[in-house]
Amino acid sequence: MKQDRVVVLGGGYAGILAAQRIAGRAPAGTRVELISDRPHFTERIRLHERVAGSAPRRIPLQRLLGRAGVTIRVGRVEGIDRSAGTVRLDGGSVPFDLALVATGSRTDWERIAGAAEHALSPCDEEAAERMAAHVASGNLAPLVVVGGGLTAVETAAELAERGHVVRLVTAGPVLPDHAPAARAYAVGVLRALGVRLREETRVAVIERDAVHLADGETIAGRAVWCGGFVPHPIAYDADLAAAPSGQILVDASLRSRSDPRSFAAGDVARVEGSAHLRMGCVTAMPMGAHAADSIVARLRGKEADAFRFRFLVQCLSLGRRQGLVQTVDPWDRALPRFFRGRTGAWIKERVCRLSVGALEWEQRLPGLYRWPRPPLQHGAPLRERLLPR
Ligand SMILES: Cc1cc2nc3c(=O)[nH]c(=O)nc-3n(C[C@H](O)[C@H](O)[C@H](O)COP(=O)(O)OP(=O)(O)OC[C@H]3O[C@@H](n4cnc5c(N)ncnc54)[C@H](O)[C@@H]3O)c2cc1C
Incomplete structure (x- = not known):
């Protein structure tokens, strides 16, 4: 009997869920291996808490994958040699029959001059650990958060609540995609926490202890860059078709x-024709689960379904005591309704716990993880068959 070898690259939300699910549902004899550049899973969605002084939130990979029978290899993936069917690592190579790339994303350092050299950031684990050390060192210089999206707002609120001097500068309004009333609420909370806001203000250059604005003004302080994520560059290292964003271009079966x-x-993938699927744990976990189901279908000689997903809410914390949960339509567009205050904080905390809980449960009961999907259109075939073997 041929023993298929499935290799999962990356030990984040998408990779772990996928590896557990493949190991539990693939035909007997399938070998599943997960390669990660670190021996633990990091709760990346809590890195804004970490930079403000919380303890690191890490779980050893063995605890999440050991019971599922997934082999763990700690090493840095450098590319894929498609003709040889091997994954290239910093030390050696790993053969595969099928590979699932889930190497995620990292801080987009290149988008603004001086950020890579001088700014702090909560956006990926390495950067967050550096920032946590800086914040813990007792340096009292103001922290100038640059950005107005979810990560920037969460980070500014977290730092301000713990007593740091915080300014926030953003090229547009704060939370531009939220409903006006939700946005006004977030701005009110930030101000009440002592964050000084500069909206509609473009940053030109970041230096070590100063942020230079496009209008010529300078704000003294250490920049905290929250201007977005870039996908891991593996699409290029593996010579795979890529979207303009640099993400691996995948079909509806992923x-x-x-x-x-x-x-x-996850963040490293772009589903063709699904521009609304933004990077997020909210999409990475369903994509990981669906990619696992497509791989299992392939191993069983079956056809795979199309990935279907609908957004429900966007959750953010505003410090430890307040939160904002914006309801959205299936395409992630804000609806008028939102939850705030302690209720918002409670929902956000449950969502964070649920994501880790899902990883713990999927190992015990592979296939348990479910996600919100839009109803199939009336008259559409119940199973959209896409993936002939
Ligand atoms: C502060 C903050 C708050 C956030 N809050 C939310 C939120 O509330 N909701 C939400 O939906 N999203 C949120 N996000 C975004 C979310 O964290 C990411 O979109 C999500 O982690 C993507 O999951 P992933 O599995 O694709 O990648 P990741 O979680 O980034 O995992 C990638 C994995 O691959 C490993 N890896 C990378 N390169 C290599 C390599 N060369 N070799 C081997 N292994 C490698 C990494 O170590 C990591 O384990 C937040 C992000 C931040 C920074």
Whole structure:
């Protein structure tokens, strides 16, 4: 009997869920291996808490994958040699029959001059650990958060609540995609926490202890860059078809557009024709689960379904005591209704716990994880068959 070898690249939300699910549902004898550049899973969605002084939130990979029978290899992926069918690591290589790329994203350092050299950031684990050390060192210089999206607002609120001097500068309004009343609420909370806001203000250059604005003014303080994520560059290192964003371009079954043996999920993947699927744990986990189901279907000689997903809410914390939960339509567009205050904080905390809980439960009961999907359109075939073997 042929023993298929499935290799999952990356030990974040998408990779872990996928590896557990494949190991639990693939035909007997399938070998599943997960490669991660670190021996633990990090709760990346709590890194704004970490930079403000909370303890690191890490879980050893062995605890999440050991019981599922997934082999763990700690090493840095450098690329995929498609003709040889191997994953290239910093020390050696790993053969595969099918690969699932889930190497995620990191801080987008290149988008603004001086950020890579001088700014702090909560956006990926390395940067967050550096920032946590800076904040813990007792340096009292103001922290100038640059950005107005979810990560910037969460980080500014967290730091201000713990007594730091915080300013926030953003090129547009704060939370531009939220409903006006929700946005006004968030602005009110930030101000009440002592954050000084500069909206509609573009930053030109970041220096070590100063942020230079496009209008010529300078704000003294250490920049905290929250201007977005870039996907891991593996699409180029593996010579896979890529979207303009640099993400691996995948079809609706989450299989690479250019390599039938490679699949991708999470921040590193772009589903063709689904521009609304923003990077987020909210999409990474469903994509990881769906890619796993596509791989299992392939191993069983079956056809895979199309990935279907609908957004429900956008959750953010505003410090430890307040939160904001914006309801959205299936395409992630804000609706008028939102939850705030302690109720918002309670929902946000439950969502964070649920994501880790889902990883703990999927190992015990593979296939348990479910996500919100839009109803199939009336008259559409119940199973959208996409992936002939
Ligand atoms: C402060 C903050 C708050 C956030 N809050 C939310 C939120 O509330 N809701 C939400 O939906 N999203 C949120 N996000 C975004 C969310 O964290 C990411 O979108 C999500 O982690 C993506 O999951 P992933 O599995 O694709 O990648 P990741 O979680 O980034 O995992 C990628 C994994 O691959 C590993 N890896 C990377 N490169 C290599 C390599 N070369 N070799 C081997 N392994 C490698 C990494 O170590 C990591 O384990 C937040 C992000 C931040 C920074």
